[in-house]
Amino acid sequence: MKIKVINPNTTWEMTKGIADAAESVRRPDTQIIAVSPEIGPASIESFYDEYLSIPGVLEEVKKGEEEGVDAYVIACYGDPGLQAAREVTEAPVIGIAEASLYMASMLAARFSIVTVLPRIKTMLEELVDGYGMSKRVLNIRTTPMCVLDFERDPERGMELLRQEGRKAVEEENAEAILLGCAGMAEFANELEEELQVPVIDGVVAAVKFAEAIVDLGKTTSKLKTYKAPETKQFIGMLAPFGSKA
Incomplete structure (x- = not known):
């Protein structure tokens, strides 16, 4: 294949x-x-x-x-x-957004997305709504980093994802976390181990x-x-x- x-x-x-x-x-x-x-x-x-x-x-x-x-x-x-x-x-x-949302819906009742710049939030809200997932997505959490920043400074990227993921789980009761950028794939396994909920990379x-x-x-x-x-x-x-x- x-x-x-x-x-x-x-x-x-x-x-x-x-x-x-x-x-x-x-x-x-x-x-x-x-x-x-x-x-x-x-x-x-x-x-x-x-x-x-x-x-x-x-x-x-x-x-x-x-x-x-x-x-x-x-x-x-x-x-x-x-x-x-x-x-x-x-x-x-x-x-990859479609895939992560569908997979999350099979694993958790409610979930949050962690992504890049704040301006992305409206774009992703419309995307989520288009897939009929607005009731399942608790929040779209953003970071101050742009897409390529995660390539240049993965340590800072990981720390920000950790912070936002923890807030989603503890404050919003998110039962899974979706990584809202294709460049975040490398962080999924470590975050899942730390947060103790499914962390889904769309790729x-x-x-x-x-x-x-x-x-x-x-x-x-x-x-x-x-x-x-x-x-x-x-x-x-x-x-x-x-x-x-």
Whole structure:
């Protein structure tokens, strides 16, 4: 089985960490292909960043169709381009936020998310609501660190996650913690041991869901919503997307 893990930002150091997380849980017969797009932002911390990352994500999915990929993981907690990606492939496409929320709902009645900058909170509130999980998510706790800060200073990152995770458990009665950034994967196991509740990294969750869905022989429904986009002309820098639609 071949799973393509797409980090929607263009920072390879972060992609390497995401690849390590995916490799740590893959089955022996699963091949992980971890990539960053050729176009896109260095990190994703706003609606602006997120929307501009989507063409690069779609480009990588289209490449995957020629690479024999069996499933895709979008490794950013905003799940950018998830719905559009499902339109351009029959293979399963899984977002790491989606995967972590669904996994948490099977393990805990109520849970909290710990993520990066405060400006992300509204974005994630809308995402959580879109997945129908608003009643399950107690809070979205933020830190003063941006996405790439966790790569540059993992010790400080771990300490802030520890502080916010402990507050979520002790003050909010969170029964599980979700790590709201693909760059936080390395902290999950240590936090779980300290907090004594499930701590879920979305990359790990998405890879295991992908393996299960492929094993079951399931593919993305093409009946209506996720059928291939209608062929039409695109102009300017998006011209290649129109010609291949």
